[in-house]
Amino acid sequence: MARGYCGSSAPSMREYNGGMNDKQPRIILWCDDLYFTSRIERVAETVGCDVLYSSGDQAPSEFVAQLADNPPALIVLDMNVSLLPWEEWMRALKSDTRTAAIPVIAFGSHKDVDAMKAAKQAGADQVLAKSRFVDEFPRLLSNAL
Numbered sequence: 001m002a003r004g005y006c007g008s009s010a011p012s013m014r015e016y017n018g019g020m021n022d023k024q025p026r027i028i029l030w031c032d033d034l035y036f037t038s039r040i041e042r043v044a045e046t047v048g049c050d051v052l053y054s055s056g057d058q059a060p061s062e063f064v065a066q067l068a069d070n071p072p073a074l075i076v077l078d079m080n081v082s083l084l085p086w087e088e089w090m091r092a093l094k095s096d097t098r099t100a101a102i103p104v105i106a107f108g109s110h111k112d113v114d115a116m117k118a119a120k121q122a123g124a125d126q127v128l129a130k131s132r133f134v135d136e137f138p139r140l141l142s143n144a145l
Contacts, residue, residue: 024048024049024050025047025048025049025050025072025073025145026049026050026051026052026072026073027040027044027049027050027051027052027072027073027074027075027076027141027144028052028053028054028067028072028074028075028076029051029052029053029075029076030053030054030075030076030077030078030081030084030086030089031076031077031078031081032078032081032082032083033078033080033081036078036107036130039134039137040076040137043137043138043141044141046138047138047141047142047145049073049141049145052072054084060085060088060089060091060092060093061092063089063092063093064092064093064096064098064099067093067098067099067102068096068098068099071099071102072102073103073144073145074102074103074104074105074140074141074144074145075093075102075103075104075105076104076105076107076137077090077104077105077106077107077119077124078106078107078108079106079107079108079109079112079115079116079118079119079127080108080109080112080115086119086122087118087119087122090104090119090122090123090124091122091123093123094122094123095123100123103125103126103144104123104124104125104126105124105125105126105127105128105133105137105140106119106120106124106126106127106128107127107128107129107130107132107133108127108129108130109129109130110129110130110131126140
């Protein structure tokens with residue numbers, strides 16, 4: 001399974017696309033919390049899904065163009081991610097007809113009501129508290145595939 005690392009030194013999606021199995025479903029993970037990253041990877045592995053990361057060094061239009069050419073099954077967003085301009089990227093993703101249908105699941109602290117509201121306003125299809133996300137992610141991923 002192809003994997004990347006979250007953070008500013010992570011390879012761009014373009015670098016990972018060459019090593020991916022085109023027949024295997026992929027998810028894009030916007031997360032810099034190693035606890036959640038490893039849990040998400042384990043669940044993805046059980047259903048034969050590759051996990052792809054992005055470094056955040058692309059313009060939103062460039063990111064959307066890449067996804068339009070090779071859409072993932074799902075995008076998973078940790079609303080606490082510190083290295084990506086996720087609100088800007090999600091607005092660009094959801095406002096482009098080529099990528100608007102790509103499902104986005106956002107998760108974060110149940111206490112961070114502002115982030116949850118921002119994710120919903122930016123276009124997240126589902127916004128969940130971390131505890132609920134952990135319980136429901138296997139089912140949500142299976143539904144996306």
